[in-house]
Amino acid sequence: MCRACFNPLVLKSDFIEGGSRHLFGRSGVSATRRSFMAYSVAAAGAAAVVSDARAALLGEAGADVIFKGGKIIPVPGAAAQKALAIKDGRILALGSESAIDGLKSKSTRVVDLGGRVLMPGFVDPHNHTVLAALIFELLNDVGYAKFPTRGKLLNELRAIVARTPPGQWVACSNFDNLLQGGDLSREELDGISTSHPIFVWYTNGHDACVNSAALKAANIPENIGMLPGGGHFGRDEKGRLNGLVYEESALLKFALLAFPKITPQLATKAVGDYLRSVAALGNTAVHEPGTLRSEWIAPFAKYSGRAACRTSASLAYEDLKGIDPYRSLGVGAKATQLPNSLFSLYGIKIIGDGSNQTETGAQTSPYLDTDSKGSANYDAAQMRKMVAEIKAAGLPVLIHCNGDHTIDISLDAIEAAYGGSTANGVNRIEHSTMARPDQIERMKKLNVQPSFLMNHVRLYGAAYRDLIFGPERAAFTDPAGACVKAGLPFSLHTDSPCSPPGPLALVSTAVTRRCDIDGSTIGPDQAVTLDQALRAVTIDAASQIGLGDRIGSLEKGKEADLVILEADPYKTKPEKLSDIKVSETWVAGERKYGG
Numbered sequence: 001m002c003r004a005c006f007n008p009l010v011l012k013s014d015f016i017e018g019g020s021r022h023l024f025g026r027s028g029v030s031a032t033r034r035s036f037m038a039y040s041v042a043a044a045g046a047a048a049v050v051s052d053a054r055a056a057l058l059g060e061a062g063a064d065v066i067f068k069g070g071k072i073i074p075v076p077g078a079a080a081q082k083a084l085a086i087k088d089g090r091i092l093a094l095g096s097e098s099a100i101d102g103l104k105s106k107s108t109r110v111v112d113l114g115g116r117v118l119m120p121g122f123v124d125p126h127n128h129t130v131l132a133a134l135i136f137e138l139l140n141d142v143g144y145a146k147f148p149t150r151g152k153l154l155n156e157l158r159a160i161v162a163r164t165p166p167g168q169w170v171a172c173s174n175f176d177n178l179l180q181g182g183d184l185s186r187e188e189l190d191g192i193s194t195s196h197p198i199f200v201w202y203t204n205g206h207d208a209c210v211n212s213a214a215l216k217a218a219n220i221p222e223n224i225g226m227l228p229g230g231g232h233f234g235r236d237e238k239g240r241l242n243g244l245v246y247e248e249s250a251l252l253k254f255a256l257l258a259f260p261k262i263t264p265q266l267a268t269k270a271v272g273d274y275l276r277s278v279a280a281l282g283n284t285a286v287h288e289p290g291t292l293r294s295e296w297i298a299p300f301a302k303y304s305g306r307a308a309c310r311t312s313a314s315l316a317y318e319d320l321k322g323i324d325p326y327r328s329l330g331v332g333a334k335a336t337q338l339p340n341s342l343f344s345l346y347g348i349k350i351i352g353d354g355s356n357q358t359e360t361g362a363q364t365s366p367y368l369d370t371d372s373k374g375s376a377n378y379d380a381a382q383m384r385k386m387v388a389e390i391k392a393a394g395l396p397v398l399i400h401c402n403g404d405h406t407i408d409i410s411l412d413a414i415e416a417a418y419g420g421s422t423a424n425g426v427n428r429i430e431h432s433t434m435a436r437p438d439q440i441e442r443m444k445k446l447n448v449q450p451s452f453l454m455n456h457v458r459l460y461g462a463a464y465r466d467l468i469f470g471p472e473r474a475a476f477t478d479p480a481g482a483c484v485k486a487g488l489p490f491s492l493h494t495d496s497p498c499s500p501p502g503p504l505a506l507v508s509t510a511v512t513r514r515c516d517i518d519g520s521t522i523g524p525d526q527a528v529t530l531d532q533a534l535r536a537v538t539i540d541a542a543s544q545i546g547l548g549d550r551i552g553s554l555e556k557g558k559e560a561d562l563v564i565l566e567a568d569p570y571k572t573k574p575e576k577l578s579d580i581k582v583s584e585t586w587v588a589g590e591r592k593y594g595g
């Protein structure tokens with residue numbers, strides 16, 4: 001699913017006080033000489049801080065914090081260590097308790113792990129942070145994660161109505177028709193309330209369902225036809241409006257009335273709350289691909305140090321020039337770190353096609369029981385032109401490809417522009433859901449890496465098998481096992497808000513290939529080991545956002561981004577991995593969650 005990649009309705013200017021430029025306030029930066037100078041000066045300052053820290057590593061050895069009394073995993077697959085010391089936000093040393101005790105000074109704080117497990121913090125390399133934050137803040141979440149049955153969903157709608165004064169909008173999001181009992185209807189929602197306008201936005205981003213009060217409040221006449229921009233309305237067998245609303249121009253008729261206005265204060269609060277919630281799931285870094293706008297970079301970076309989680313972004317192709325004010329900080333294989341912040345920039349995102357759940361991912365063979373192969377957003381020539389521009393700008397590219405046709409034209413374009421070079425950073429294929437075996441081999445040859453939305457298998461595996469692709473193709477969705485065989489690194493992501501945040505659920509599914517909906521196993525050949533899955537949410541994910549040299553593993557000199565778990569993943573049943581409680585997270589040597 002990729003509503004976020006495809007249709008960030010909530011980020012439209014109409015919802016944001018003063019327009020979308022000002023989502024995080026009026027300190028947006030533009031490519032002026034003044035801002036260029038300011039950033040050059042700040043960058044020089046940051047370099048000095050780094051070299052001071054390095055000097056400290058060589059000179060005075062006293063640690064700021066020592067962790068001991070538990071199991072310390074430097075990187076998944078490596079031998080466990082007994083103790084870890086950090087100083088000035090970085091890893092100072094790992095080793096035996098007696099060796100690390102030697103780094104203790106009077107001011108050193110000692111954290112007793114009490115048998116807990118400490119490992120590199122989790123990185124979600126594809127997470128639409130701002131969009132997810134606003135949706136969770138502004139709208140009632142009625143999604144599958146919280147309300148897995150139709151009955152529970154309807155009870156929740158009743159509860160929201162009960163606490164909302166009559167006449168006021170009830171705006172909900174994340175409804176999943178594939179997992180929560182099929183389409184809603186006007187009649188069903190009228191059964192919840194006739195005095196509150198109700199708007200339930202589907203998690204696919206393209207559809208919604210409304211009740212009669214909402215149709216009335218939005219002045220939608222019974223005889224309404226197709227709207228400019230393709231918006232349209234569903235009808236029952238008698239030809240009456242059935243409450244279903246399709247595509248943006250129709251959705252906006254309701255959303256503009258139902259969604260609260262977004263102020264900078266509200267946006268900042270929403271992002272803060274959201275980042276705290278993902279830190280509680282063990283994330284120490286999230287990467288936002290293509291929904292963070294360049295005007296928001298400066299205020300976002302300024303805020304980032306106070307957030308519970310390190311943040312990073314790739315800009316949308318349409319915003320390619322937005323990187324220019326930051327060029328003086330260096331662009332290339334490593335992420336562009338904004339000075340005095342926990343925020344960095346990586347590459348440029350292209351949205352190659354739609355979603356397999358709505359059969360809009362572009363395939364080379366038809367969806368099950370149809371003639372439709374979906375359709376790509378660009379043809380091969382357009383893709384080639386865009387990728388060449390990104391290469392010329394000195395940046396890596398991230399291309400959203402749910403279908404194998406889109407992967408074909410994307411790899412053609414990457415090969416033409418970059419050859420196999422990673423001098424600009426690792427080029428990524430986002431989702432790579434239907435990658436064929438030959439495409440995995442080709443990615444390996446071109447040094448292109450996939451990032452898999454592994455919750456596809458957990459949530460939609462049965463739907464892929466029975467409704468969308470048939471068993472054979474479903475068995476090769478999100479083919480992490482083929483990557484391991486080919487020696488191709490991959491990462492795992494949630495695409496939040498398109499699927500629930502939480503790295504351990506991704507890890508669990510990568511290991512078990514279990515679909516939660518019916519308990520079946522989807523493509524057991526594509527299962528990977530726990531080490532491989534954990535690498536895909538730590539070091540291999542960090543490398544895919546240009547931060548592999550700074551975070552993702554616990555090595556001397558790297559920034560101290562770590563997570564402390566209540567239970568050992570290596571001693572937990574794979575299907576129970578997502579039940580492991582996160583005890584603490586630390587970012588750059590500072591505790592951000594728990595404790």
Ligand SMILES: [Zn+2]
Binds near residue numbers: 006401
């Ligand atoms: Zn996407």
Ligand SMILES: [Zn+2]
Binds near residue numbers: 002004005128289
């Ligand atoms: Zn996405």
